[in-house]
Amino acid sequence: xxxxxxxxxxxxxxxxxxxxxxxxxxxxxRALVLTTLAANGVLSRADIARETGLTRVTxxxxxxxxxxxxxIAEIGQRTDSRPGKPATLLQVDPNARHVVGVDxxxxxxxxxxxxxxxxxxLSEHALATxxxxxxAAADLAAEVAARAVAAASAPVLGVGVGAPGIVDVEGxxxxxxxxxxxxxxxxxHLAGVLAIPVHVANDANAAVMAENGFSxxxxxxxxxxxxxxxxxxxxxxxxxxxxxxYSAGEIGHVVVGTDEGPLCACGxxxxxxAWLAEPNLRGALAAAPSESAREEVLAEAGRRLGIAIAxxxxxxxxxxxxxxxxxxxxxxxxLDAANEAVRHRMLGDATRHLVLRYTPSPAEVVLRGAAAxxxxxxxxxx
Numbered sequence: 001x002x003x004x005x006x007x008x009x010x011x012x013x014x015x016x017x018x019x020x021x022x023x024x025x026x027x028x029x030r031a032l033v034l035t036t037l038a039a040n041g042v043l044s045r046a047d048i049a050r051e052t053g054l055t056r057v058t059x060x061x062x063x064x065x066x067x068x069x070x071x072i073a074e075i076g077q078r079t080d081s082r083p084g085k086p087a088t089l090l091q092v093d094p095n096a097r098h099v100v101g102v103d104x105x106x107x108x109x110x111x112x113x114x115x116x117x118x119x120x121x122l123s124e125h126a127l128a129t130x131x132x133x134x135x136a137a138a139d140l141a142a143e144v145a146a147r148a149v150a151a152a153s154a155p156v157l158g159v160g161v162g163a164p165g166i167v168d169v170e171g172x173x174x175x176x177x178x179x180x181x182x183x184x185x186x187x188x189h190l191a192g193v194l195a196i197p198v199h200v201a202n203d204a205n206a207a208v209m210a211e212n213g214f215s216x217x218x219x220x221x222x223x224x225x226x227x228x229x230x231x232x233x234x235x236x237x238x239x240x241x242x243x244x245x246y247s248a249g250e251i252g253h254v255v256v257g258t259d260e261g262p263l264c265a266c267g268x269x270x271x272x273x274a275w276l277a278e279p280n281l282r283g284a285l286a287a288a289p290s291e292s293a294r295e296e297v298l299a300e301a302g303r304r305l306g307i308a309i310a311x312x313x314x315x316x317x318x319x320x321x322x323x324x325x326x327x328x329x330x331x332x333x334x335l336d337a338a339n340e341a342v343r344h345r346m347l348g349d350a351t352r353h354l355v356l357r358y359t360p361s362p363a364e365v366v367l368r369g370a371a372a373x374x375x376x377x378x379x380x381x382x
């Protein structure tokens with residue numbers, strides 16, 4: 001039986017403590033060994049066996065295979081005073097392969113980055129979008145990705161892409177109005193140009209993979225991205241959830257409150273995006289007559305965010321919410337007001353362990369998440 005439509009190749013998840021049926025075991029256990037080694041840095045074969053629950057024979061066999069293809073390397077013997085023969089230590093070779101991440105979320109420019117297998121950004125490339133839309137914009141995405149692939153100094157494992165709009169599990173952009181994309185098979189288009197594996201996801205869903213893949217992993221997380229628009233990526237039990245129609249996390253176009261509010265770009269009144277999207281928020285701040293008025297603009301945006309996410313937190317029993325976007329807007333008054341609004345609208349027991357935080361490096365989060373898509377889809381690491 002296949003995976004449901006809400007689980008793309010990069011989002012199937014890996015239960016690190018469970019061994020699976022024999023017909024699936026080798027791929028699963030290979031990914032388990034890689035993930036365990038990547039998470040811990042340096043381990044011996046015996047360490048890996050203890051961490052994963054796999055037998056030492058299985059671990060030795062899988063390690064031999066991974067050494068043969070160059071993904072991990074022996075780095076010498078352990079120097080501690082344990083009895084017996086010193087164990088040989090292993091680590092993932094960060095430059096055995098490189099990964100390219102592409103961020104198409106900015107209307108002004110497309111960006112691509114080359115990463116090693118530890119998530120270190122090695123080089124970055126950008127192209128201004130100008131007025132390009134439709135197929136021309138897709139060609140520009142292929143061009144910036146190709147520049148990054150050419151800059152890699154190791155074989156490229158694949159290209160991950162964070163794209164705006166609603167994206168299905170096959171990498172088809174069902175709709176992205178800002179680029180006039182509708183039913184665009186962006187994944188196939190880029191794979192045809194680049195001739196290497198390509199994985200495409202919505203930019204917010206890519207961003208949440210950065211938190212999961214390169215930041216130690218999370219069981220449940222709602223990552224809210226705030227820029228030209230407002231979206232969210234959702235992890236439950238460590239796996240991304242896209243929804244049957246691939247639009248889970250589209251919280252920007254939800255009415256917040258019953259007092260109407262500003263006009264959204266879509267033509268409706270009171271949507272969260274009208275309060276919280278960066279252009280709208282900066283416009284409101286510029287029009288505020290005083291510092292106290294500017295603080296109130298930020299606080300009101302935070303309150304509206306709290307109104308929008310409180311029922312989501314309650315329905316899904318989430319314990320961690322992260323905001324990604326301009327720090328000068330999202331920190332301070334806005335974050336404090338969002339926290340207060342959420343806790344005011346929920347039972348104390350439901351929010352006792354809740355963390356609502358700002359996540360740093362917003363300029364890299366989609367790039368890093370796009371690279372994490374490739375790691376998850378091609379190696380099962382994430």
